[in-house]
Amino acid sequence: MTILLAASDRDLLRSYEALLTLDGHEVRTAFDGAQVASLMGGGPYDAAILESALPRVGHEQLIQLLRRENVPVIVMLDRRVSARHLLSGSLPEAYLPLPFLPNDLRALLDSVTEKRRTGQPFSAGDAAVDVARFRFEGTDTRLTAGEIDLLAALNRGEPVQGRRARVMIHALNEKLRRLGRATRIEYQPRKGYKLVSSHE
Amino acid sequence: MNRARKQFVLYALLAIFALLTVLLGIINGANFTMASEDADHITQMLSENQGMFPGQRALENGGMRLNMRGGRPAQIGPLGPDSPEMAASMRYFTFVFSEDGSAERVAWAISAVSEEDALTWARSLLGEEETGWTATTYRYRVYELNGKTYVTVIDQGRELLPSYRILIISLIGLAAGLIVSGLALMAIGRRLFAPLEEADRKQKRFIADVEKEFKTPLTVINANTEIIEREGGETEQTRSINRQVKRMTALVKDLATLGVFDEGDMTRTELDLSALAMAAADAARPGFEEKGRTLRVKAEEKTLVRGDSEALSDLMVELLDNALKFSLSWAELSVSREGGRVSITASNDTNLPAGGADQVFDRFTRLDNARDLPGAGLGLARVKEIVASHNGRATARVADGVFTLRVNL
Numbered sequence: 389m390t391i392l393l394a395a396s397d398r399d400l401l402r403s404y405e406a407l408l409t410l411d412g413h414e415v416r417t418a419f420d421g422a423q424v425a426s427l428m429g430g431g432p433y434d435a436a437i438l439e440s441a442l443p444r445v446g447h448e449q450l451i452q453l454l455r456r457e458n459v460p461v462i463v464m465l466d467r468r469v470s471a472r473h474l475l476s477g478s479l480p481e482a483y484l485p486l487p488f489l490p491n492d493l494r495a496l497l498d499s500v501t502e503k504r505r506t507g508q509p510f511s512a513g514d515a516a517v518d519v520a521r522f523r524f525e526g527t528d529t530r531l532t533a534g535e536i537d538l539l540a541a542l543n544r545g546e547p548v549q550g551r552r553a554r555v556m557i558h559a560l561n562e563k564l565r566r567l568g569r570a571t572r573i574e575y576q577p578r579k580g581y582k583l584v585s586s587h588e
Numbered sequence: 589m590n591r592a593r594k595q596f597v598l599y600a601l602l603a604i605f606a607l608l609t610v611l612l613g614i615i616n617g618a619n620f621t622m623a624s625e626d627a628d629h630i631t632q633m634l635s636e637n638q639g640m641f642p643g644q645r646a647l648e649n650g651g652m653r654l655n656m657r658g659g660r661p662a663q664i665g666p667l668g669p670d671s672p673e674m675a676a677s678m679r680y681f682t683f684v685f686s687e688d689g690s691a692e693r694v695a696w697a698i699s700a701v702s703e704e705d706a707l708t709w710a711r712s713l714l715g716e717e718e719t720g721w722t723a724t725t726y727r728y729r730v731y732e733l734n735g736k737t738y739v740t741v742i743d744q745g746r747e748l749l750p751s752y753r754i755l756i757i758s759l760i761g762l763a764a765g766l767i768v769s770g771l772a773l774m775a776i777g778r779r780l781f782a783p784l785e786e787a788d789r790k791q792k793r794f795i796a797d798v799e800k801e802f803k804t805p806l807t808v809i810n811a812n813t814e815i816i817e818r819e820g821g822e823t824e825q826t827r828s829i830n831r832q833v834k835r836m837t838a839l840v841k842d843l844a845t846l847g848v849f850d851e852g853d854m855t856r857t858e859l860d861l862s863a864l865a866m867a868a869a870d871a872a873r874p875g876f877e878e879k880g881r882t883l884r885v886k887a888e889e890k891t892l893v894r895g896d897s898e899a900l901s902d903l904m905v906e907l908l909d910n911a912l913k914f915s916l917s918w919a920e921l922s923v924s925r926e927g928g929r930v931s932i933t934a935s936n937d938t939n940l941p942a943g944g945a946d947q948v949f950d951r952f953t954r955l956d957n958a959r960d961l962p963g964a965g966l967g968l969a970r971v972k973e974i975v976a977s978h979n980g981r982a983t984a985r986v987a988d989g990v991f992t993l994r995v996n997l
Contacts, residue, residue, distance in 0.1 A: 397804050403811035410818055464807075466800055471855060471898055487806035487837050490814045549871040551905065558897045577866040 389434035389501065392427060394418040394450075395464070396443055404437075407490055421445025425453060433459045434501055437493070438480075440465050448478035460500045460522070462493075469552070474559035479530040481522050499533045512539040513571025513583045515564055529563050532556075539583075542573060547580045557581060593781040597773045604769045605762075612758040619751045627727035627744045628719055630678065634740045635731040639682025639694040641675035679743035683710040684736050698743065710739040799843040806840065809833050842966045859897050861930055861997075862887035865923045868904035875912050876919065883908075886922035893930050893997055899974045906967045907934035907993060914938060914991065930997045938991040945984040945991070971995070 391413050395401040398419070405415045416433075418424045422444040424436075436459050438447045451461050461480040465473070469483045481500045484493060507519025516525035517539055523530045531539075538556050541548050548557075557573045564571055570585045634640065655662045682695040683706070691707055698706065713722060714737060719729045725745040731738050813829045869885040876883040893900075904921070911919035915936035922933045949972035968984075971993075975982045980997040 397808070399808045400804050400811075403808050403815065406815055407811050410815065466803055486803035487810065487833075487840065489810050549867070551902065554867075554901045555898055575863045575867045577863070578870065580870065581867070 389497070390414045390416070390432065391497075392416050392418070392424065392431075392433045392436040392454075392459070394421070394424045394437070394442055395439040396420060396441065397439070400439070404490075404493070411494070421447070421450055424450050428453060428457060431457055431459065433457070435459065435497055436461045437484075437497075438463050447480075448476075451478045451480055460504050462496055462500060464488075469555060471555055471559040471562070474532065474535065474556065475562055479532060482533045496533065499537070503533060503536065507536075510540060510543060512543050513569070513585060515567065515569045515571050524563070524567060527567055529567055531560075531563075535560055542581060542583045549580070553581070590785070593777045593785075596781070597770070597777045600773050601766065601770055605766055608762050608765055612762055616751070616755050616758055619754055623744065623748055623751050624721075624727070626747065627742060628729075630674070630742055631719060631727055631729035631740050634680070634682060634695075634742070635729050635733075635738065638733060639684065639738050639740050641678070680741060681706050681710070682738060682740040683707055684733075684738050685711070685714065686736055694738065695740075698741075700743070706741070710741065713739050713741070795843050799840055802836065802840045802843075806833055806837055855896055856894050857897060858892055858894055859900065861891040861893050861895075861900065861932065862889065862923050864897070864901050864904050865921055865932070868901065868908055869921055872905070872908040872912060879912065880917075881912070881915050882918040883911075884918070884920040886920065886924070888924055891923050891925055891930055893978075895978050895997070896974075899977065903932070903971055903974045903995070906971050907932070907995075909967055910934065910993070911936045926996075932995040932997070933992060935990050935992040937989055938986060939989070940986045940991060942986050942988070945986055946982075948984050948993075949982055968993070 391408055393401065393405060393408065393415050394417070395404075396419055401417050401419065405417050408415045416427055416430060418427055421442040424438065424442070425445055433454075436450075436454050438450060438461060440447050440463050442450070447461075447463055451463075454461050460482075462482045462484055463480040465483050465485045468485055473479075473483060481504075482496050484496055503519050503522070505520075509516060509518050509520075509525060511517070517523075517531065517536060518525040519536055522532070522536065534552070535556050538548055538553060539560065561572055572584055572586050573581055574584045575581050679698045679700070680695065681693070681698045683691050684694050685691050691711065693703060693707075696703065696706075701709065709722075713728050713730055716722075716728075716730065718731070719727070722728050722741065725743065725748050726741050727744050728739060728741045731740075809829065810833055813826050813833070817823075817826050865887045866885060869883060873883055908919070908921060911921070911934050916939065917937055919934070919936040922931075924931050924933075948968045972982050975995050975997070978997050980995055982993065982995045984991070984993050986992075
């Protein structure tokens with residue numbers, strides 16, 4: 389893969405440039421948002437990994453630019469992911485909170501690029517998920533890779549738990565409500581989280 | 589800290605209100621009591637003289653006059669009800685009622701009512717208490733003399749006027765005093781709490797800075813350690829680096845739970861606290877089972893509150909994490925509604941000594957039983973922050989071998 393990697397911390401940039409290169413990827417690096425913008429023409433890129441606090445041009449603006457080039461974006465976040473992040477207007481394909489392990493990044497890269505290439509749409513209640521485009525089908529409401537995986541797991545009746553899941557459930561319920569969908573994710577004692585219709 | 593300052597102002601204001609109310613209550617109560625006593629003294633005097641002032645005829649004949657010297661009174665006469673001027677200034681009437689119901693006017697010195705109305709008024713008082721207030725400013729007395737019933741009514745309106753004025757002035761003074769006190773307390777509170785608020789802000793900023801400054805280096809160390817291992821193979825040193833990085837990552841994540849919590853980030857919605865408790869308990873149950881401990885959950889059917897879903901879920905998780913870490917054989921989580929408030933209680937058996945344990949909510953504070961266990965003493969500090977942001981209260985107590993954390997929202 390050709391990866392665009394941007395971080396203002398040089399050690400972070402160099403270490404992950406080296407690691408991703410060892411993994412067999414071609415890596416183009418940038419220290420700030422303006423450099424990222426200038427590297428856009430050097431694509432095509434299979435993925436972009438951006439630090440959230442890039443100087444000169446913020447990651448939200450860069451996400452819009454990269455989206456026009458059809459490049460999926462992973463944002464390295466310097467805080468825990470909250471529902472507020474997942475409900476923001478410029479949602480990347482994935483958030484990766486610091487500190488993380490190299491395998492965390494690899495898993496996320498694989499997940500994002502796999503979904504982009506071969507993602508099959510599925511229905512979660514009355515909400516259809518367009519996996520390849522990371523959104524609810526027929527809408528502009530975007531989803532992260534984690535949210536898509538969670539909806540898929542619920543659809544298969546698999547258990548979901550943990551703080552990360554709770555945060556995503558909160559954000560997904562809000563997105564479904566805004567879209568006017570009847571589907572909700574509800575906790576049922578001894579059964580866990582389930583997809584239910586709000587008409588029930 | 590903002591909340592603490594507001595509480596200081598509120599409690600101080602309540603104390604001032606209580607003090608002023610007691611003080612003014614005593615003054616006005618004493619004032620009205622003395623007015624009643626003065627009125628009773630007069631009616632008693634009248635009752636001992638068949639409804640007339642003593643020596644009234646004597647007064648008419650000059651019997652109660654002051655001694656004069658040099659053309660002026662040589663003495664200060666008795667004051668109040670015993671004053672010789674009382675007979676001339678008091679507005680009153682007395683009727684006597686015979687057994688056959690007939691009535692006779694005994695004394696008449698009143699202009700506000702006709703004799704007929706006064707008789708009706710006196711007759712209406714026959715079945716009342718021996719003495720009391722009638723028509724607000726009139727004092728009456730009903731008494732027996734020589735087989736007949738006398739009713740005397742005196743007008744105390746003029747005597748009561750100063751008392752009512754004092755009462756109104758007291759109320760205005762109370763309101764003004766509270767307003768001035770409130771403003772003064774707010775100003776004092778700001779100055780008093782400023783250093784504490786600054787210290788709290790600095791601590792939060794420090795925690796946030798430390799958390800931020802550690803995250804990137806830890807990520808870099810993780811990456812470089814892997815590069816070293818891939819190029820030169822895994823060694824004891826790289827394994828040690830990985831262990832220490834894991835340890836520091838856990839501490840940074842603990843710090844993150846405090847630093848990130850800002851009331852401005854909260855999204856309040858109506859949610860079911862019982863459902864959150866059940867979810868947290870179900871997630872924690874495998875951990876309890878692994879350690880051979882019992883986890884009980886008691887939650888009412890639906891306990892709706894308005895709050896931040898993420899924060900309240902985290903609160904449940906922290907309470908259960910704490911119970912799992914420090915319980916000996918069992919733990920219990922319960923959610924219930926008591927009056928207008930919702931109560932979340934996490935309890936577990938313990939070998940801590942009995943007593944209050946609210947210090948567990950302080951940052952970096954750990955009790956004796958935490959010595960050999962992982963953690964930095966931040967989980968319950970986060971619980972306190974979450975509770976405070978929901979206008980609640982958290983307490984901790986040990987009694988009869990049970991450690992109980994109670995949260996009221």
